[in-house]
Amino acid sequence: MASDGYLTNSSLGSKNLTFKYEQPIGSKTLLTLFSSNNSNFYYQSDGSKGITEAQAAIYGKNFGLSSDPSKALYYGYGRVEKSTAFDYIRLQSDLGAGWGVDNTSYYVWYGNNTLSADSAVPGDGLGSVINTQGGSKGSATQMPGYVKINQYAIYGDVVKITKQTDAGLFRTGLWYETTDTFRSRYDYNLFGMTPNYKEKNVAGIGSNILYDQGSSWKNYQPFAEFEWAATDNLKVTPGIKLMKWQQSIDAAVLDKAARQAAHIDNEFNATLPFLTLNYKIDKSSSVYAQYAQGMLVPDISYYYSPSYQKTDIVPQTSSNYQVGYVHKSSNITFDADIYYIDFANKLTQDVTSVDPVYYNGGGVIYKGIEGQVAFAVGNGFSLYTNASLNSAKTKATGLRIANAPETTAALALLYNDSGLSSSLVYKYVGNQFADASELLTINPYSTLDYSVGYTFKSPGLGVKSMKVTLGVYNLLNHTDVISASMTSKNGPSAADLYTWQPERSFMATVKLDF
Numbered sequence: 001m002a003s004d005g006y007l008t009n010s011s012l013g014s015k016n017l018t019f020k021y022e023q024p025i026g027s028k029t030l031l032t033l034f035s036s037n038n039s040n041f042y043y044q045s046d047g048s049k050g051i052t053e054a055q056a057a058i059y060g061k062n063f064g065l066s067s068d069p070s071k072a073l074y075y076g077y078g079r080v081e082k083s084t085a086f087d088y089i090r091l092q093s094d095l096g097a098g099w100g101v102d103n104t105s106y107y108v109w110y111g112n113n114t115l116s117a118d119s120a121v122p123g124d125g126l127g128s129v130i131n132t133q134g135g136s137k138g139s140a141t142q143m144p145g146y147v148k149i150n151q152y153a154i155y156g157d158v159v160k161i162t163k164q165t166d167a168g169l170f171r172t173g174l175w176y177e178t179t180d181t182f183r184s185r186y187d188y189n190l191f192g193m194t195p196n197y198k199e200k201n202v203a204g205i206g207s208n209i210l211y212d213q214g215s216s217w218k219n220y221q222p223f224a225e226f227e228w229a230a231t232d233n234l235k236v237t238p239g240i241k242l243m244k245w246q247q248s249i250d251a252a253v254l255d256k257a258a259r260q261a262a263h264i265d266n267e268f269n270a271t272l273p274f275l276t277l278n279y280k281i282d283k284s285s286s287v288y289a290q291y292a293q294g295m296l297v298p299d300i301s302y303y304y305s306p307s308y309q310k311t312d313i314v315p316q317t318s319s320n321y322q323v324g325y326v327h328k329s330s331n332i333t334f335d336a337d338i339y340y341i342d343f344a345n346k347l348t349q350d351v352t353s354v355d356p357v358y359y360n361g362g363g364v365i366y367k368g369i370e371g372q373v374a375f376a377v378g379n380g381f382s383l384y385t386n387a388s389l390n391s392a393k394t395k396a397t398g399l400r401i402a403n404a405p406e407t408t409a410a411l412a413l414l415y416n417d418s419g420l421s422s423s424l425v426y427k428y429v430g431n432q433f434a435d436a437s438e439l440l441t442i443n444p445y446s447t448l449d450y451s452v453g454y455t456f457k458s459p460g461l462g463v464k465s466m467k468v469t470l471g472v473y474n475l476l477n478h479t480d481v482i483s484a485s486m487t488s489k490n491g492p493s494a495a496d497l498y499t500w501q502p503e504r505s506f507m508a509t510v511k512l513d514f
Contacts, residue, residue: 006502007064009075012042028094038084043075046116049485050497061500072119085109098164108154117145129189129196143190152181172224185210202259213251220244233280243270245297255304270295284329294318302358316345336371362396380417386410405432422452434484439491445480449473469509477504
């Protein structure tokens with residue numbers, strides 16, 4: 001796949017190879033092998049969060065990168081290369097007498113190599129670099145930048161054992177996962193790729209290193225649940241999951257603020273119960289209720305501080321409640337639910353501290369109602385709609401958190417008959433704020449997309465079918481703000497950064513099945 005992109009000089013490309021093989025072993029065992037590998041590149045400023053309204057008036061709302069090598073936002077100084085892999089081996093077996101086993105061993109790889117200039121400001125040009133450790137800046141005719149690496153390898157295994165009994169279905173198992181990660185950022189003069197020694201000079205640490213850090217985790221989650229058939233129409237499923245998370249950081253240079261070596265070990269444990277009730281009203285309708293507790297462990301960024309030893313935090317936790325109704329008949333499907341989430345131990349930075357130290361304080365209440373309907377009108381036509389009304393407010397202030405729309409909605413007219421298919425889809429995202437103080441508003445925005453396709457059966461040359469599709473996206477050509485970043489804690493300013501909707505675009509697709 002290749003694209004010039006909507007933003008200027010922001011092309012991208014992607015390659016994928018996927019393989020899957022299934023092999024029965026006897027009559028009751030199935031072995032599955034799967035592998036998917038991706039290679040991607042794109043051109044983008046690593047530090048950009050958008051442009052100001054004034055810059056948009058000069059360069060256009062679609063400004064991304066420049067074609068001028070003397071500018072920091074020249075596309076040749078903003079290339080990102082990524083590679084990913086996902087592989088697994090799965091063995092499923094019916095052991096007889098109601099027993100079954102399902103085991104999946106998997107491997108995940110992610111690699112990111114980013115080249116970027118220091119500045120993300122349109123119009124910025126050449127700059128100064130420091131050529132020697134502890135030296136002074138030279139002439140302002142160079143191009144300061146950096147190379148950033150982020151990569152991780154994950155190994156894991158999930159085993160599930162089931163037992164069917166007269167009373168219901170029992171499930172138990174274990175999820176185990178371990179990983180090794182590495183991330184670094186080294187400063188360079190992009191003219192010649194020589195080191196730029198611009199960071200704070202600390203004995204024993206190269207001052208062209210912003211961070212050089214390894215980390216790892218081990219995750220153990222045994223679980224058990226019993227799907228009890230209380231009556232012919234009522235199923236009750238209680239369960240429990242134990243979570244043990246071991247986290248380690250081993251850094252030659254922890255962070256820009258913490259220019260020191262660091263070794264940090266943490267362990268977090270939790271007991272997480274859950275309960276589901278499902279009642280079948282009739283052949284087409286049912287109601288359900290769910291309760292679950294959750295835990296979100298702190299990521300390693302909360303320890304990026306010269307005083308990281310003072311950081312004493314516990315995982316963020318949640319209590320989750322949901323009730324809903326589901327209906328499915330020959331021509332209509334409908335479901336709706338109400339949810340309530342109590343999110344506690346929210347991590348907050350201590351602004352009174354000289355160093356960025358975090359602590360647990362406060363929380364957020366998420367609640368709302370959501371639903372969707374699909375209706376088969378007939379003669380190939382169907383209608384679909386969904387909507388949600390949401391609230392996400394901080395307990396301490398009662399203010400909405402950032403980037404949480406209060407409403408969302410979609411409406412679609414679909415057609416599929418005799419090889420011809422089409423869709424007209426309208427999507428709406430409601431009012432939200434770019435910050436947690438409700439100072440910078442992101443107004444509602446919407447998009448209307450249309451696509452039409454036709455499938456040709458057995459067109460020849462060994463092709464079983466060929467589908468040709470034409471899509472028109474953002475049919476009404478809206479260019480509203482879809483994200484924003486406030487640069488001052490005091491309120492909106494002319495320096496705030498924005499991203500706008502891409503203009504109307506077109507895509508033609510041909511898919512061949514052999």
